[in-house]
Amino acid sequence: MIHHFITELKNRTLLIVLAWTSVMAVGYFYKEVLLFLLVKPNLCLFQQNSQYFIFTNLTDIFSTYLKLISFVGNQFFFAFLIYHLFVFLVPGLYFSEYKKYATFFRTSLTLWFFSIFILNSYLLPLSWKFFLSFQTSSDHSVLTFHLEAKIIEYLDLYINLYYICCLNFQLFVLLIVFVNYIKENLDLIKTLRKFFYFGFFLIATFMTPPDIFSQLVVGMSAIMIFELTIVIIILRIHVSKTF
Incomplete structure (x- = not known):
């Protein structure tokens, strides 16, 4: 019996590692598309001037792509890990427990997708619009400010906002569990x-x-x-x- 559990754990671990490796490999071939999808929510703020990013270190762009691919791969890795853990525990659950945990898993997954939608559609453009409002380029201003954002710093900003947004939305899952309790x-x-x-x-x-x-x-x-x-x-x- 224990041998079957150990074998299943090894198989599922292998599947998770293979899935994570596949996502990383595919992400590398589509790294420009992934980076464009992260920049796309801000294009509405640059209707007249094209948006561009700078890099001040020779390895900045390569580091940006590596961080981006790792970020995307880690999200899929976490999702696969939760899924396989849930499927592994299902045979030992009562039907009522399975129903409860399945609802919890679906709610958490729905809020995760919803948090990504809210981040890209509202929070990120609002953040850029607010902070860019301090930028001045008028000839009548005593001091002028013009943003030339580094691509790696923009990626760091996006990742930080992403984790903040997702964690806050996942708090609603805990809230639902608490209210049900x-x-x-x-x-x-x-x-x-x-x-x-x-x-x-x-x-x-x-x-x-x-x-x-x-x-x-x-x-x-x-x-x-x-x-x-x-x-x-x-x-x-x-x-x-x-x-």
């Missing part, structure tokens, strides 16, 4: 509601550019999702009691 005690949810509100706006402060409008939008959106989650759970409780 205490769904029989709705009074406790009402008592902790103000702490959740404070936490949402605190997260929005770190997640968005330092302007009040972005913080309000993200904070209020989180509160709406929180309240909608509570309403759905309450409706499920009433439906289950009715039937």
Whole structure:
């Protein structure tokens, strides 16, 4: 019995390593496309002037491609690892436990894709628009500022924003688990509601550019999702009691 478990672990480890290696190899051949996809969300800010990046070290571009490929490969590696771990544990779970963990996995995966969409469609362009607003090129200005961004620094910025955005969205998975855990005690949810509100706006402060409008939008959106989650759970409780 133990021999079968060890064999399966070896096979799944080999599959994960092969998948990660394949993603890294494919990513190397399409490295220019991957880099363009990371730059694409900001093209709307450069309608008149073409966007360009500089490099001040001979190895900067090569280092950028290596970091980009490693970043993409690590995301797939983590996704494969979670999937194979879940499939490995499924035979030892009850059906109710399987259903619970499958829902948790699907929710986490959905929020992961949604966080990438929000980052590329809203957060990254808003961040660039806010910080570029301090750039001045007028002849009447005493000091002029013009951005010439390094490509490796832009990649570092994108990766940092990506991890911040994904981690914040994954907090909603923990929130759903917590609400489901205490769904029989709705009074406790009402008592902790103000702490959740404070936490949402605190997260929005770190997640968005330092302007009040972005913080309000993200904070209020989180509160709406929180309240909608509570309403759905309450409706499920009433439906289950009715039937």
